Amino acid sequence: MKIAVAKGDGIGPEIMEAVLTIFKSDKVNLEYEYVDMGKWVFDKGFSNGMTSEAQQTIEELGILFKGPMETPKGKGVKSVNVTARKTWNTYANKRVFQTLHGVDTVFSKAGIPIDVTIVRENIEDTYGGIEHMLTHDVALSRRFITRPGSLQVIRYAFEMARKKNASRITCGHKANIMKMTDGLFLECFYEVAKEYPELKSDDVIVDDLCMKLVTRPDLFDVVVLTNLQGDIVSDLCAGLVGGLGFAPSANIGDHICIFEAVHGTAPDIAGKNIANPTALLLSGIAMLRHLGLMDNAARIENALLYTLENGVRTGDFGDKATVSQNTTQFAQAIIDNFGKSPNIGAKPMLPNMPITPTNFKLDQNPMLVSKELQDEKIVGVDMFIESSAQPMEIAKKCERHAGVKFKLVSISNRGTQVWPTGSIFTNLVNQYNARFETLDGEPLNQQDVIGLYVSLSGNFKICSFELLNMWGDKRAYSLAQGQ
Ligand code: NAI
Numbered sequence: 001m002k003i004a005v006a007k008g009d010g011i012g013p014e015i016m017e018a019v020l021t022i023f024k025s026d027k028v029n030l031e032y033e034y035v036d037m038g039k040w041v042f043d044k045g046f047s048n049g050m051t052s053e054a055q056q057t058i059e060e061l062g063i064l065f066k067g068p069m070e071t072p073k074g075k076g077v078k079s080v081n082v083t084a085r086k087t088w089n090t091y092a093n094k095r096v097f098q099t100l101h102g103v104d105t106v107f108s109k110a111g112i113p114i115d116v117t118i119v120r121e122n123i124e125d126t127y128g129g130i131e132h133m134l135t136h137d138v139a140l141s142r143r144f145i146t147r148p149g150s151l152q153v154i155r156y157a158f159e160m161a162r163k164k165n166a167s168r169i170t171c172g173h174k175a176n177i178m179k180m181t182d183g184l185f186l187e188c189f190y191e192v193a194k195e196y197p198e199l200k201s202d203d204v205i206v207d208d209l210c211m212k213l214v215t216r217p218d219l220f221d222v223v224v225l226t227n228l229q230g231d232i233v234s235d236l237c238a239g240l241v242g243g244l245g246f247a248p249s250a251n252i253g254d255h256i257c258i259f260e261a262v263h264g265t266a267p268d269i270a271g272k273n274i275a276n277p278t279a280l281l282l283s284g285i286a287m288l289r290h291l292g293l294m295d296n297a298a299r300i301e302n303a304l305l306y307t308l309e310n311g312v313r314t315g316d317f318g319d320k321a322t323v324s325q326n327t328t329q330f331a332q333a334i335i336d337n338f339g340k341s342p343n344i345g346a347k348p349m350l351p352n353m354p355i356t357p358t359n360f361k362l363d364q365n366p367m368l369v370s371k372e373l374q375d376e377k378i379v380g381v382d383m384f385i386e387s388s389a390q391p392m393e394i395a396k397k398c399e400r401h402a403g404v405k406f407k408l409v410s411i412s413n414r415g416t417q418v419w420p421t422g423s424i425f426t427n428l429v430n431q432y433n434a435r436f437e438t439l440d441g442e443p444l445n446q447q448d449v450i451g452l453y454v455s456l457s458g459n460f461k462i463c464s465f466e467l468l469n470m471w472g473d474k475r476a477y478s479l480a481q482g483q
Pocket of ligand 1: 276
């Protein structure tokens with residue numbers, strides 16, 4: 001079996017070398033094809049952070065084992081990590097957080113065991129990075145949550161929960177506020193839950209979930225979340241088990257899977273050979289299991305757990321009274337412990353059983369098929385306009401343009417209604433949403449909306465607009481706060 005390996009930036013090459021040395025010492029039957037990916041590839045002029053040869057190799061081999069890759073903050077190139085996950089539709093990000101005996105945490109000291117698996121949706125949400133400056137003062141990020149995308153990741157989470165005999169599967173969300181986006185994700189969760197009656201399924205609002213995870217992490221088993229919330233909650237869980245140095249991650253798709261650590265390039269310690277390779281090693285162990293290399297996975301994991309249990313540590317964790325090991329020494333300690341098992345948490349030795357690859361065909365994309373309703377109608381439009389005027393003044397102008405088909409029903413600013421009613425205490429920015437609805441209850445068409453757009457544009461710069469749709473008697477848009 002051959003897999004693609006990208007060493008990454010920062011500490012990536014050091015920890016990758018440590019992990020592959022451990023694999024080699026255990027005679028893991030894998031061949032590695034090194035591919036060019038990361039910030040250093042961007043710097044050579046490849047706009048998506050990888051060469052076309054790298055892309056071709058990964059698409060042919062189907063497995064990418066990667067080190068962390070650098071992304072500039074606030075400006076500059078897009079994240080190659082996110083590009084890779086999205087390009088190859090690795091829709092489920094599975095992150096397992098377990099108590100590691102020997103890695104002291106508040107919970108290990110209190111005797112509270114942790115075994116939480118976070119499944120994070122990996123493609124959608126604000127990670128689409130579809131962003132625009134609507135005015136000089138107002139930035140917009142489009143957050144797409146789709147039914148097929150949600151169903152895909154949630155179904156994966158339920159399947160995985162069933163296989164591991166999970167005691168509970170929980171959906172984390174903010175559907176009380178984001179009723180359309182998180183509401184759709186939650187709706188999909190309970191739709192899939194019906195197919196798994198043996199699993200206890202429930203939902204928790206994400207802020208409450210964070211509080212509960214830090215107070216009683218042992219009450220959770222599998223948690224599935226949308227992309228951004230899943231990202232944040234999984235780093236929180238990393239903290240529960242000892243930090244980012246212990247957090248592995250698998251990006252699962254139907255054809256391509258990417259295994260990597262949760263942490264980044266750790267620029268502050270790069271090049272010093274002191275990074276902790278455990279997270280990448282745990283990701284590598286998950287990859288071995290994914291490839292059916294059960295025997296190697298169990299022997300390496302038991303050696304790692306034994307090593308940790310015996311107090312061997314890199315500088316970022318453990319008992320400061322014990323001398324820390326550098327990355328190479330830490331890897332060697334694990335190799336020296338092959339064949340040994342920890343007192344707590346030993347993994348059963350199973351024979352290798354290579355998996356036959358699934359026959360994936362891109363032209364069969366069931367996600368394109370939607371259950372659209374017949375009685376779908378346009379009942380209005382939200383016009384997002386740039387203006388520094390007061391709401392009354394804007395309303396007067398808007399009403400002039402409403403014509404015979406539309407009536408102005410509401411004006412809001414940052415989602416809060418400021419006309420026809422509102423509060424003088426609401427702070428305003430220079431972008432308003434003028435909501436127009438059909439005047440006589442008759443459905444509108446797109447030409448009507450464009451007509452209003454043209455008329456309104458005589459007075460305002462329109463930054464964007466959204467149609468207001470009704471599906472049967474269901475409103476397919478949210479109301480402004482206070483509307
Ligand atoms: P980071 O995870 O690189 O570092 C945060 C802190 O944790 C630092 O103090 C670092 O020294 C420490 N740390 C991380 N991994 C460690 C390890 N294996 N051993 C010991 N200490 C470790 O996060 P940061 O600083 O926010 O990001 C740095 C760069 O990494 C950014 O460019 C970011 O975009 C990128 N990044 C890449 C990821 C990926 O490739 N999947 C994930 C997260 C960040």
